[in-house]
Amino acid sequence: MQNPLTEQTLTAALTIAAWLVWLLLAYTVTIRVLTRLIATVSWLRHMPLPTPWQATAGGIAGAAVLGVSSHAITAPPPPPTQPVAAGTLDEAGKPTPPDGDVLADAGISVAGGWLPRETAEQVSAAASLVWLRRRRSYRPRPPGPPSREDTDLAPLPPTVAAVQAALADSTPPPSEPGAASAGSPLLDRPTVGGAFPQAGVGLTGLGAQDAARGLLVTSLLAGRHHPAVSVVVTRPVLDRLLGPTADTLGRRLPGLAVIENLGQAAGFFSGDHPGHGLGGRDQAQRDAQEGNGPPGPILIFDAASVTDSADALAILAITSAAVAVLGRWPAGQTWQVDPSGRTHHQDHSGSAGPRMCVLTQVTATDLLTVIAHPDTASPGPGTSGPSRTPALAGRSPQWEATAQDHPVRTSNDKRRLHLRVLGEPTLLLDGQPVEIRRTAALQVLVFLAAHPDGADTRQLTDAIWPGLPRRSLTGRLYTTLSDLRATIRSTAGVTLIEHSDDRYRLDSTGVTVDLWHFDHAVRDATTTLATDATTWEAVIGAYPADLAARRTWPWLDPIRETTRRHAINAHAALASTSTDAREALAWLQAGIRIDPYNADLHTRAVAALITLGDHDAAEYLRKDYARRLAAAGILPTNTALTTATPMDHPAIPTP
Template sequence: MRWPRQLMSLLFVLTLLAGPPIVLLSLVGAPVQGWPTAAQAREWVQNPLTEQTLTAALTIAAWLVWLLLAYTVTIRVLTHLRATVSWLRRMPLPTPLQATAGGIAGAAVLGVSSHAIAAPPPPPTQPVAAGTPDKAGNPTPPDSDVLADAGISVAGGWLPSDVAEQVSAAAALVWLRRRRSYRPRPPGPPSREDTDLTPLPPTVAAVQAALADSTPPPSEPGTASAGPSLLDQPTVGRAIPRAGIGLTGLGAQDAARGLLVTNLLAGRHHPAVSVVVTRPVLARLLGPTAETLDRRLPGLAVIDNLVQAAKFFSEDHPARGLGGRDPAQRDTHEGGGPPGPTLIVDEASATDNAETLASLAITSAAVAVLGRWPAGQTWQVDPSGRTHHQHGSGTAGPRMCVLSQVTTTDLLTVIAHPDTAPPEPGTSGPSRNPALARRSPQWEATIQDHPARSGTDTRRLQLRVLGEPTLLLDGHPVEIRRTAALQILVFLAAHPDGADTRQLTDAIWPGLPRRSLTGRLYTTLSDLRATIRSTAGETLLEHSDDRYRLDPTAVTVDLWHFHHAVRDAITTVTTDPKTWKAVIDAYPGDLAARRTWPWLDPIREATRRHVIDAHAALASASPDARQALAWLQAGIRIDPYNADLHTRAVTALITLGDHDAADHLRKDYARRLAATGILPTNTALTTATLRDQPAIRTR
């Protein structure tokens, strides 16, 4: 119960506020009893250290300490009141139509049965900032870093909710591309060193974690549709003028970075250019990474000056795309095609080429000037992204996406094109992204010799993490009340050697101050221990030297059994297909299926690759072409996005003479990838067109 503690705290504060004045007034009297006379002043100068002067000094000091305490309490109360008022303002009120419909529904319910009680509707789901988690371990906004204007606060900026959703979709697309590009190899140790299993940047993980519990996962990973350009559609309920704006203030450069990322995200599904920026501005916005990223960012055109911009937007420019649309067509655009490109320039270019810029702003593109723009509106942007018009009434404008340089680089590395160079045979292909390559993996799949489950196993607890995560006691599910507690179980199952407090907090609540999460972690672990102790009478978690681990003598874990099967397959002296089949049989589903925890992706993909390796090995070793095809088809069911498995299956079908099935498989694969926004590899497409070529052997 929290209210007794809160009541005692309130009484203590009231005592501190009321006690000192009462004591001082009763013992000493008022602190000031009139101004001193000239004679008293001369007497004090001649003899300053008297009993009366010392008493007066101590009294004044006591009153000053009390005033400081009263000021602190007042500021805290006003802060909480302001947060409460802000929360009340964000509460959605019913529209007149909704109120009328609710009244009719209520009357109907009361008319049917006088005993029926209408349950209140659940509160609307709001995007969650990367803030303090709630009691269930889910993220909720803290008092200071709260949600505002339907967005998400991260370290280094603020993103509107639709931009955050596109960041999450782009991150899912990165992993789909890695799945597509992976080439099976002979089964190896459980601890893989594939360079393309590097985790995504911390900012991306923070955005994914903030959205994980506020939005349902998409039916297909990476299928989130690209939203409209920030300058092409109203933002947070207010439209940014198409004629162009100037950006000034402390948040001007951060807002320009937000425009860059927002428009590149919005245009990533379209071939047209979505952002045109001058080279000096790009260098100011991105710093040292500008040179490495500008050539790999889809939809970005870098120019030297506005003369090149005018040529770019001309009718005959090959890279113009839809940038030179006529204004009427641009205004009637409703999302059917890509929005017009956004032009970002500095103040010097805008001043020296005012006529050219005005022409581009009216006829070709939305324009953002990094500085004042006398020919158009100028907005002052604060570090939080809130804007104010500098001309006219000075009213507030929409809140803009603001990003720091590091945060922008993190997000752009997710948007950037992957290296198109084919990987070396037998490898998964190195990650050519320098921003990602410098980050070390955040997990290690080192496996200790945990006892495998046998027919005489007396352990009553069983943890299943392959598929839907479930803790079983004698075959019956144990209810885990906190989402964070379930996540901890899966994390420790994936890290048999344990994890310390820092690793757990960084994985479960990425992007949040660690100092504010230690107590939350201890509370979650305490609740998990109490649940298991009361249900099974067991101690599932071990804690020593600030490391937590699952007790292998108390629980069996299906992921550990899977890793044992992988080790058996690679340590067998003779090539035995049974060991590879054991790997496949030990894999009922993806690690923590349908969960969107950011730390899962590298471990989930590494686990899946072991199964793909086993299917490819069985197909290569099978003397029967049809049996080899069956193993390849089973592998495709495990990962329907892998290009190498589809290439082998298409080749096997052509070898068997079933050209129609080969074409059908190729088209299905192309449609599946197109639905996610990526294209199939040339190898798969070329192999599928060999229906008129001589038969080739199955690999």
């Protein structure tokens, strides 16, 4: 009663109990071993020795047995089966982890199917381009409160995040022979002995429609850098594949041609290239065999269309990249596809074919959104509005109330811990970095720094391990948090992460965060009655680098871009209010260094250079910006870069 249970006393009691159990086990094992030894020695003493005749007979029998055994054939044990879990990176030849993450093939398993690794990398690259386009299109304006969210900052679909997370910090595995993906034999029009028959193939089985969706997504991703049509599909088939979103999404997908019947497909082959028309069948066949000329689009139809227009399809198949038919195809091969994407030839051999990309309706729609043109009905970029998922897109609704309780770092601050997340994430103790052993633990620190009001278990697991079953992640999160707490407690002697009401948050009384200091400066700049250059300079001074620079965690993009836009707004505000043309240009150039993809900053800088009479520098800036966009895979759409004059931006002072 005088010494109630504490964490230390409970630990000591458990340790003593464990030692007692171990001693009991050791005592039992020792007694059993001694008993067996005594019995063995006693048996050896009473064992009769063989006579000479018995020894000779035993030697002959042993030699005969060994001679027969040396010629016996032993079959190798069958390889262990490996189950597939969603949201994991599959690699050939690696053992199955105990938590269910499976490495079976060279691809990515997500909740709604399987993607070859090349396709997954294209999805990740397309997602990066989405954010680059959003950065290019943003138009700076007077800084707003930290909680302000723009509609174009909505996070990408969960499937895209799952693919990005699976690819992050991974080593490319060896390609699986026969895996159908962009750039694989499936899309390179191999011969009949290759992965995809030259005359096309019919798809049947439980995974047939999922495989057709995978072919649709893979082909559009592979052809997104080319202006030509990549996929031709009939409207009934597209409705079956994409469901309710087929009509709206189909109009926004570059490289997709939707036709009513098979006869309309001929128009997509009548280009300048000889043989693209139906009349050049012989030339097209020679080009297909020799590998000359660009391949035609991929054709996806149903069995009814093939039956009605068999002759037209036979001609189109010559110049197409591939032909897939939903259903049996009497004129060619037919594959049976299982839900995992593995194929089997529907002939007498029943041999296995390549593994195809398989996607459910929801998963395919999620992946197609990263290459679809923006919806013209949605608000333009840079407009304010509620986010679809505030907890992951930016600041949560409780931000304004909780942020006021987080004091910023001052010169006489007694708190020894400082969390730096602008730039390379680092936890500092008295100015020295604290080693964080787990990458997930570092993510937890940055996530909680970006959400001062805290996050619950669901938000943390969905952000750090997107796409994986939540039931298998709770224990992983607890292990990560326990290791992080132990590291900080042993190093600094404090509990950095608080936990109450199933919400985790950073203890603001024990740590300072540079992101909180930056948001405090933004809030001061937007709430001060007489805003001057000092408030904007304070915002710029509190922004040393991007949030978690060089980290590719999928949940980071909306918050990182929100923070970057506050810094850009401050630079644009200082340039607009400056009375010196050269000083205004310097602020614009500093803003371009923060975001070298923003078109509006470049337009203002070009106008400022023209105002100063430096036309050569203005022309160099135009070309350099165009080269940068082209290197990133996007083209400049702001025509003001080619026609900017001082009159376009009257706020720029004239020297």
